[in-house]
Amino acid sequence: MSKDVKMNKEEVSASLDRYTEDAYKLAFILTLSEEGAVSVMEDAVEEMTVKGGWGGADEKTSFFALICKHAKKCRIPPMTAEELTEKYGKKSDDFYALIAQPKAERARLHMICYEDMSEEDAAKAAGK
Amino acid sequence: MNKIRYILDMTNIKPDGSVRARLSSVFFSASSRQASKKRRVAAAVSAAAAVVLIVGVIAAVGAYRSAHPVRKDPFTPSPVTNSGGSNVNENTLVLDCQIEPMYSDNVYYEEFRQTVRYSRMLSDGVAAVNKDGIKKLAERYKAPGDDALDGIVMTLYAASEYGEHIIVENVHEIAEGETEPLKYYSEGFEPVILAASRSGSFEYLLVLDLKRSSDGYVYTRTGRVGQYKNGTYQFDGAALRSGSADLYKIRFELGSIVIYERTEVSLATAFINTASGFSYGVAGDRFLSGDENDMRSDMQPAGFAPDDFPYTFSVYNTDASVLTSSSAVPGATVSRREICDIINGLFLQWFVPLHRFESGGVCTYIGVGITTRDTTLSSMLSSTSYPVYGNGNFVIEGERESYSVDLYYSPWSSDRPYFNESLSDSAEYLLVVETTGDEMRMQAMHFKDACALIENNGGQILPDGEATLLPVIREEYIAGFEPFSVDRLCFCKNAGTLTETPCLFDRLGMSVNIPAPDLDFMNCRVQYLSASLIASNGGELIRRNENEYDIRSVTGYVKAGNFTVSCDGYLNGVVGNNVMHCNLCPAFEFKVMTDRQGQVLQIFRGLPKETDLTGFYTSDLIDGKLYAGEIKQLLYSQTLDRAANIVYTSVPDTVSVDVLLSSQTGYGLFTYYGYLYCDDYGDTYLVSDAGTVVSVSDSAKKRYAFNITISKNNEGVYYE
Numbered sequence: 077m078s079k080d081v082k083m084n085k086e087e088v089s090a091s092l093d094r095y096t097e098d099a100y101k102l103a104f105i106l107t108l109s110e111e112g113a114v115s116v117m118e119d120a121v122e123e124m125t126v127k128g129g130w131g132g133a134d135e136k137t138s139f140f141a142l143i144c145k146h147a148k149k150c151r152i153p154p155m156t157a158e159e160l161t162e163k164y165g166k167k168s169d170d171f172y173a174l175i176a177q178p179k180a181e182r183a184r185l186h187m188i189c190y191e192d193m194s195e196e197d198a199a200k201a202a203g204k
Numbered sequence: 205m206n207k208i209r210y211i212l213d214m215t216n217i218k219p220d221g222s223v224r225a226r227l228s229s230v231f232f233s234a235s236s237r238q239a240s241k242k243r244r245v246a247a248a249v250s251a252a253a254a255v256v257l258i259v260g261v262i263a264a265v266g267a268y269r270s271a272h273p274v275r276k277d278p279f280t281p282s283p284v285t286n287s288g289g290s291n292v293n294e295n296t297l298v299l300d301c302q303i304e305p306m307y308s309d310n311v312y313y314e315e316f317r318q319t320v321r322y323s324r325m326l327s328d329g330v331a332a333v334n335k336d337g338i339k340k341l342a343e344r345y346k347a348p349g350d351d352a353l354d355g356i357v358m359t360l361y362a363a364s365e366y367g368e369h370i371i372v373e374n375v376h377e378i379a380e381g382e383t384e385p386l387k388y389y390s391e392g393f394e395p396v397i398l399a400a401s402r403s404g405s406f407e408y409l410l411v412l413d414l415k416r417s418s419d420g421y422v423y424t425r426t427g428r429v430g431q432y433k434n435g436t437y438q439f440d441g442a443a444l445r446s447g448s449a450d451l452y453k454i455r456f457e458l459g460s461i462v463i464y465e466r467t468e469v470s471l472a473t474a475f476i477n478t479a480s481g482f483s484y485g486v487a488g489d490r491f492l493s494g495d496e497n498d499m500r501s502d503m504q505p506a507g508f509a510p511d512d513f514p515y516t517f518s519v520y521n522t523d524a525s526v527l528t529s530s531s532a533v534p535g536a537t538v539s540r541r542e543i544c545d546i547i548n549g550l551f552l553q554w555f556v557p558l559h560r561f562e563s564g565g566v567c568t569y570i571g572v573g574i575t576t577r578d579t580t581l582s583s584m585l586s587s588t589s590y591p592v593y594g595n596g597n598f599v600i601e602g603e604r605e606s607y608s609v610d611l612y613y614s615p616w617s618s619d620r621p622y623f624n625e626s627l628s629d630s631a632e633y634l635l636v637v638e639t640t641g642d643e644m645r646m647q648a649m650h651f652k653d654a655c656a657l658i659e660n661n662g663g664q665i666l667p668d669g670e671a672t673l674l675p676v677i678r679e680e681y682i683a684g685f686e687p688f689s690v691d692r693l694c695f696c697k698n699a700g701t702l703t704e705t706p707c708l709f710d711r712l713g714m715s716v717n718i719p720a721p722d723l724d725f726m727n728c729r730v731q732y733l734s735a736s737l738i739a740s741n742g743g744e745l746i747r748r749n750e751n752e753y754d755i756r757s758v759t760g761y762v763k764a765g766n767f768t769v770s771c772d773g774y775l776n777g778v779v780g781n782n783v784m785h786c787n788l789c790p791a792f793e794f795k796v797m798t799d800r801q802g803q804v805l806q807i808f809r810g811l812p813k814e815t816d817l818t819g820f821y822t823s824d825l826i827d828g829k830l831y832a833g834e835i836k837q838l839l840y841s842q843t844l845d846r847a848a849n850i851v852y853t854s855v856p857d858t859v860s861v862d863v864l865l866s867s868q869t870g871y872g873l874f875t876y877y878g879y880l881y882c883d884d885y886g887d888t889y890l891v892s893d894a895g896t897v898v899s900v901s902d903s904a905k906k907r908y909a910f911n912i913t914i915s916k917n918n919e920g921v922y923y924e
Contacts, residue, residue, distance in 0.1 A: 092227050100219040114223050118230045125234035164216055168209035189210045 088130045092121070095136055098191065102140055105186045106147035106179050108154030119146040140191070141201040144183045148203070316454060319463065320395040320411060391415070393425070395450075410469070412449040 099120070103113035120142035124130060129138045155163070157172055174185050183202035187193040193201070393413045415423045422430045424447050451469045 088231055089228065092224065092231070096224050096227060097218055100223060101214050101217055104217050105214075114219070114226060117223070117227060121227050121230045122234045125231050167213040170210045171213040174210065189207050190214060 088125070091130060091135060091139075095139060099139060099143055101190060102183065102186055103143050103147060105175065106144065106183055107150050107152060108160065108175060109150075109152045112147075112150045112152035112154065115152060116143055116146045116150050137193075137197060137201055140187065141203070144180070144202050147179055147183070316409065316452070316463070317395050317397065317411075320450075320452070409452045409454060410449050411452055412447075 096117075099117055100113055103116040103120075104110065107113050107116055120139060123142050123146070124139055129135065129142075132138065157175065160175070161167070174182055174189075177185065180202045184195075184198045187198040187201060188195060191198075393415045395411045396414045397409050397411055413425060414429075416432050417423065420431050421428050422432050426447055429447070448468050451467050452463055453466075454463050
């Protein structure tokens, strides 16, 4: 058991290395909050671990789907567009249009645009 | 939605360093608990790295050519003379600030000065632009019809500490504090290049902020330092030497000057008195010297060069295993600094191919190997203050003693040093490099034996004189390198014409074998390709013809058949049959599509947005005409078994085309067979074989690549 766990930890660690930044971007887009993004990612990692989702062929998609799922429940207040602009600079109109969307749609559009997911996969991960 | 803009919007939205640790902690905790789920209360997140501002203009590989004339007078630092001014005395330094551009003759250092004047690189790796700079950039680079400053910033900052390009999308007025020096430029100061020198492929510019008053005096921010007369600055040596200046390390890349570093240097040590007058140096070394003109010598490349790049190397991952599986980590990167370190030869052995012959599938190159493992040279190479070129001690492979040779950098190929010694005199041992496919074997061989080998294979004795050095990464040195990612690379532009192929990877002889993800390969009708993949890292490869392509990576530099492609977002273009089909293009405009085995299927330029696909090969025409459509551009196939990407810029009349919209399950692409009907208004419809209109959603049309064959009103050339 310990050996299996040890092997899993290394693989998961590698996966986290790969996904952290992109997952953060997705989580941030959904929560529009740094605190919220990290919280959502933590919940997603926890559920992914508990359910043994690491290491599968669709590992990233599953992880992202969990991020979308937990983002729905996130109650941490989001930043406003003005606050975002102040902190991260002015963004494109596309960006503001996207963050004005509901969370699920925001997730779907983000994953299509940024992760190059297909519409079907993005919709599925977004829970639509 | 504009994908590129959106992706750039997200560039600075990153987790801070604690996030990764927190996630690991959660994982380990959950692993040990397993069955229970505990919801954590989000802890306060430490602030992300402070960002003073975001500035953004999409950095592009531009074909920007200004109308600025070439400066005719090379930089010649003048010894102290009586130049006619009454105030000139033996303590006066007269500097001719005319500097001949190092690179292409239409590169102008004004670009550099403007960049220095209007911007700074902040500690976060973000470019800050001052108020004047905003206006200047907006005026200069404003895209037509677009209020947003999404034009081209021709001078990039190479944020080598961060390994990233600076992406400047929108310009903001900066705050004070860190960017204080910039505000002085609005008070009449200008950055003046006092002197320049070259080291390897880099150029070092000594820049001082000076203000000229109406009375002809010249001031730094600390006080008066001289006067400006007859187009030259005449400095009071003592006054000047009490101050400091900025030393910039720059290089010309892809049509613009890239600033790699800026350090402050004391002018007290920059100018050295010698018996014959003044010479200029930095840190006590002959950094700036009239001898630097030797670097602009007319050393020409060797008369012959390998017909193709002699060898490519896989970039090994840290486990020293070749990246061949689809589980390879996409997006892992090396920083620009690491790339530049590679260029500077810290881990390179330079191989000078002098002769090449091929026999029995084995391609043999004979030449001279120069290792930079020599500690003296290695330390020189790693220092930004010492010239890399010049006399050095090199160890020829197989030799125990080092040889003194001179290396020069040709201004026409700035990152290729050249020998100026007779190679036959200095190289008793030569390297023999044999390549068979991807395998390479090197061995040392005595010069005489190498000559005999060449003679036996119908070659000629190695010539004396100049030769071109090509860098080789030896296997033992590449452990620890990570694969290059698409958008983290810069290329040294060959300062010749745009039709010259070599990019940085070419010169490094490197290939980046980041394999394609495991995807389905969908066959279509026999004569069609099934281009189908859009990888998450932006690489797509479509096989055009099995005889022409064999590219096996989704991203990175590859060489396949007659085509050389670098898929890093800054493609230099595609060369087929020694003809450049596409010249420099901005980032992200190339797509190379592949199947699940990583086989290149096709290469095309342009993003598949709104059915706008542009192709690059124009070698064939249908009926001798280039069809133009509103949306697509036509590419042609010569034989019936090739599919073509069709892009119309305008629709002269109704044209029926067969359309294959390739699909990849899991990535959302799909396959249709039918006709794409383009009317005069550019509207497109998908019409089935039976003539029934099959609706194609707008989003589908926007996102999917087309493989289109042409039937011109069912007449003429027809591809089935």
